[in-house]
Amino acid sequence: MNPEIRNLKEKVKNLNILYCEDEEEMRMGTELFLNKFFMSVDAVSNGKDGLEKFKKKKYQVVFTDIMMPIMDGLEMLAKIKTLDSETFTVTLTASEVDENKIIAASNLYFRKPITYDNMITVMKEIVDEFNL
Amino acid sequence: MEINILIVDDNYDNLKTLGFLIESIKFEKENNINVIKADNGQTALDIAIKKELALIILDIQMPQMNGFEVATYLQKTSKTKNIPIIFLTAAFKSQKMRDRGLHIGAVDYLFKPIDMTILTPKIKHYIDFFVITHELIDINKQLELKVKKAIEENSLIETRLHQSEKLAAMGEMIGNIAHQWRQPIAIISMWANNIIADVDIDEVDNKTLKNYAQKINEQTKHLSQTIDDFRNFFSPNKESITFILENSIDKTINLLSASFQTHNIKIIKDIKYIEIFAVENELTQVVLNLFKNSKDILITLPREEKKLIFINGYQENNNVILEIIDNGGGVDNKIIDKIFEPYFTTKDKSQGTGIGLYMAQSIIVRDFSGTLFIENVDYIYEDKNYSGAKFIIKIPLKNK
Numbered sequence: 174m175n176p177e178i179r180n181l182k183e184k185v186k187n188l189n190i191l192y193c194e195d196e197e198e199m200r201m202g203t204e205l206f207l208n209k210f211f212m213s214v215d216a217v218s219n220g221k222d223g224l225e226k227f228k229k230k231k232y233q234v235v236f237t238d239i240m241m242p243i244m245d246g247l248e249m250l251a252k253i254k255t256l257d258s259e260t261f262t263v264t265l266t267a268s269e270v271d272e273n274k275i276i277a278a279s280n281l282y283f284r285k286p287i288t289y290d291n292m293i294t295v296m297k298e299i300v301d302e303f304n305l
Numbered sequence: 306m307e308i309n310i311l312i313v314d315d316n317y318d319n320l321k322t323l324g325f326l327i328e329s330i331k332f333e334k335e336n337n338i339n340v341i342k343a344d345n346g347q348t349a350l351d352i353a354i355k356k357e358l359a360l361i362i363l364d365i366q367m368p369q370m371n372g373f374e375v376a377t378y379l380q381k382t383s384k385t386k387n388i389p390i391i392f393l394t395a396a397f398k399s400q401k402m403r404d405r406g407l408h409i410g411a412v413d414y415l416f417k418p419i420d421m422t423i424l425t426p427k428i429k430h431y432i433d434f435f436v437i438t439h440e441l442i443d444i445n446k447q448l449e450l451k452v453k454k455a456i457e458e459n460s461l462i463e464t465r466l467h468q469s470e471k472l473a474a475m476g477e478m479i480g481n482i483a484h485q486w487r488q489p490i491a492i493i494s495m496w497a498n499n500i501i502a503d504v505d506i507d508e509v510d511n512k513t514l515k516n517y518a519q520k521i522n523e524q525t526k527h528l529s530q531t532i533d534d535f536r537n538f539f540s541p542n543k544e545s546i547t548f549i550l551e552n553s554i555d556k557t558i559n560l561l562s563a564s565f566q567t568h569n570i571k572i573i574k575d576i577k578y579i580e581i582f583a584v585e586n587e588l589t590q591v592v593l594n595l596f597k598n599s600k601d602i603l604i605t606l607p608r609e610e611k612k613l614i615f616i617n618g619y620q621e622n623n624n625v626i627l628e629i630i631d632n633g634g635g636v637d638n639k640i641i642d643k644i645f646e647p648y649f650t651t652k653d654k655s656q657g658t659g660i661g662l663y664m665a666q667s668i669i670v671r672d673f674s675g676t677l678f679i680e681n682v683d684y685i686y687e688d689k690n691y692s693g694a695k696f697i698i699k700i701p702l703k704n705k
Contacts, residue, residue, distance in 0.1 A: 174507035182506060196488055202495035202520065209502045240567050247608065267487040268567050270604065285487060286494035289501045 181296045182210050184305040189230065190214045193223040193237040193246065194265075199285075203265070207236065210296060220244030227253050232260065234299060239266040239275060247271065250278045261302050263295055306439070307337045308432055309356050313349040313375065314364040314393075320344060323362065323393075323419060330425050336432065346370030350378055353385045359435035360428065365394040365406070373409055380410040389431050391415060391424075466647055466663075473660040474590060477597060478535055484563040485531040489524040496520045534560055538586055548585045550618050550625065551576040557592045558616075561600075568604050569612055573686075576618035579625055582703050587672050592616075594665040595629045595696050601652060602633030602694075613686065613693075620702070624675075627698040632691040635681035644679060675700035 190211045194200040195218050204216040215230070217223045221244040223237065235253060239246035250262055264279040265287055276282050281298060283291050299305070310327060314320045324340045332338065341356065343349040346367055353361065361379070365372035372392060379385040392406045395417035403414045413427060496517045503509050538560065554576055558565070565572060581588070596614065603612040615630040636644060643649045645666045650659035669677040675698060682695040 175505035178502070178505035179507070196492075198492050198520070198524070199488065199495065202492055202499060206495060206499050206502060209499070209506060209508070240569060242569075245569070245608070267491060270568065271608065285491035287491070287498070288494065289498045292498055292502075 178293070181293070181300065184300050185210055185296055186212050188213075188233040188299065188303070191223055191226055191232040191235045191237075192216045193218070193220060193235070193241065193249065195219055195238060195241040199238075203236070206292065220246055220249030223249050224252055227256060231257075233303060234261045234263065236263045236265060237279075239264060239271070240268050247274055247278055254278075261299060306436060307339060308359045308435060309339050309341055310428070310432075311341045311343060311349060311352055311356075311358050311361045313343045313346070313361065313367070313372070315344055315367040316364075317344065319364070319417075326419060326421055326424075327428060330421075330428060332429065332432070334433075334436070336436065338432070346372070346375040349375050353379055353388065354382070358385075358388045360431040361388055361390045362393050363390055363411075365392055365402075366396045373405065376406070376409045376411060386410075389434070391427065391431075393417060393419065466660075469647075469660050470664045470667075473664065475539075477593065477661075478539065481560055481564060482531060482535055484567060485560075486528060488563060489527040493521050493524045496524075538589055540586070542586065543584050545583050546585060547580050547582045550579040550581055550627075553581075553585055553588060554592060554616060554618065557589050557596070560589075560593065561596055564600065565614075568600065570600060570603055571611065571613050573613060573615045576616065577620060579618060579620055579702075581625060581700070583673060583700075587668050591665045591668050591677075591698065592627075592629070594661040598661055598696075599629060599631035599633060599694070603631060606633065611689075611691075613691065615686075623702050625698075625700045625702055627700070628695060629698075630682060630684070630695045631693040632686075633693050635692050635694050636679060638681075641679060641681070645677070669698055669700065673700045 188211055190207055190213060192200070192204060192207060192214060194203060194216070197218075200216055200218065204214055207214045211234075215226055215232075217226060219241045220237075223235070224244065226232075227235070235250070237246040237249065246264060246266070250264070253260055253262070261281075262279040263281040263283070264275050265283050265285060266275065267285040269284070280302070281295055283295075312320060312323050312327070314323065320342045324342055327340050328338065330338075341352055341358075343352055347370055349361070349363070350370075352358075363372045363375060372394070376390050376392070379388060379390065390411040391413040392411050393415050394402070394406075397403075397406075398416055406414045412431075415423060415427075500514060500517050503513065534556070551574075554574065558572055558574070564570075599614045603614070606612060611632065613632045615628070617626075617628040617630075619626055640649075640651065645662050646659075647663040648659040649663075666677045669675045678697045678699075680695050680697070681692065683690065683692045685691070
């Protein structure tokens with residue numbers, strides 16, 4: 174057991190998380206991971222579904238992939254920020270296309286594969302962001 | 306130029322006179338005329354072997370070895386057989402002897418006493434002949450050298466091109482493997498993260514751990530499948546086999562699936578059932594190069610624009626036609642004639658080597674006896690207008 178991680182979990186667990194990823198296996202693994210820290214995680218497979226969810230519920234944090242069918246991550250992030258500029262956005266992508274746009278559009282940006290330490294960094298940033 | 310004339314006579318006075326007469330000839334051209342004297346047949350043969358001679362003037366009646374014998378030897382020896390021989394005789398004036406002399410290979414048969422009005426123009430003629438022959442030989446040698454050099458340079462260029470082709474294909478493959486691997490690696494890493502999180506949060510459950518490990522194993526299968534696919538492609542197997550065009554195209558599309566997915570490129574395929582007898586990997590390489598060419602232009606399009614690659618395959622008369630069409634806007638007419646030239650590229654040096662399309666065309670021409678063309682096309686797809694490049698491969702169907 175790691176007391177620091179336990180502590181992190183206690184701090185972030187009540188936040189609402191939206192997670193967008195089109196690749197099913199990646200979505201399953203990451204959703205499971207996020208569920209270990211957050212009590213409410215909604216996972217969808219494209220930007221359009223993500224945006225629909227976002228309109229109906231308050232999410233403090235959005236995790237998203239970029240290259241997705243129907244609506245990609247960049248477009249979704251732009252629309253989410255206009256709906257609620259306070260939303261903390263984390264981009265997890267394999268693509269190096271449009272890297273500058275992605276960095277500008279998100280609070281945190283990681284290229285896949287994402288290590289455990291990176292995920293913990295994300296948690297800590299969230300704690301700082303929301304003064305938890 | 307130094308010109309040697311050999312005169313042969315067993316009589317010393319005759320030799321001296323003839324030598325004097327030849328040396329007194331006035332030549333128009335500045336050549337260094339050197340008269341060599343031999344008073345018997347054997348000495349004449351020795352000199353003919355050692356020196357380069359423009360002409361031999363040969364007496365016939367000599368002790369030990371007569372002029373006919375000397376001429377016969379000279380004609381049999383490769384080094385001397387082309388030296389012109391003029392017989393000069395006082396004794397053998399009959400038509401029969403003259404015929405014999407000419408039959409041995411002499412260019413002329415003259416009688417003593419020496420008539421310089423006849424001999425002088427003949428000597429001049431054979432000197433000119435010798436000089437011109439030498440000039441021609443020199444020119445020929447220079448040409449041979451030039452041709453040899455050009456061939457060497459050409460084969461060097463060919464070798465370099467071939468190496469560039471190979472390197473470009475390898476580089477391309479490595480890029481594609483990296484693409485195909487990124488997603489499975491990301492998934493493996495996320496399942497591993499789950500294991501670490503379970504340990505850190507103290508929620509380790511054996512059954513769950515086993516499940517994570519199985520998920521990781523499944524992904525490693527993808528990784529090794531990718532390696533197998535690309536290794537098959539790179540195998541040096543140059544054997545022609547019968548394969549189904551659509552299956553082959555599917556395999557090629559599969560090699561690039563991750564790349565297409567990442568860049569949101571949609572492949573629209575319409576391939577008729579055609580059996581082809583050829584080296585399958587070579588066709589794969591061509592199609593890969595054309596796909597890459599289309600992909601490179603499509604990724605420069607604005608994000609919101611559709612990115613399309615059509616691939617059509619059908620039979621026309623006794624040819625297989627394979628078309629690859631994109632919506633990248635087409636090729637500027639100013640450069641459309643150059644795009645198959647080696648090292649020609651519109652891309653940045655870090656991106657393009659200028660080898661891809663050259664390689665595709667040389668494979669089609671060299672290994673398939675076919676043709677590869679490009680044209681710009683406008684077309685409608687799902688009620689929208691598009692413009693792009695259309696590559697047309699035409700391969701004659703071979704009988705097994």
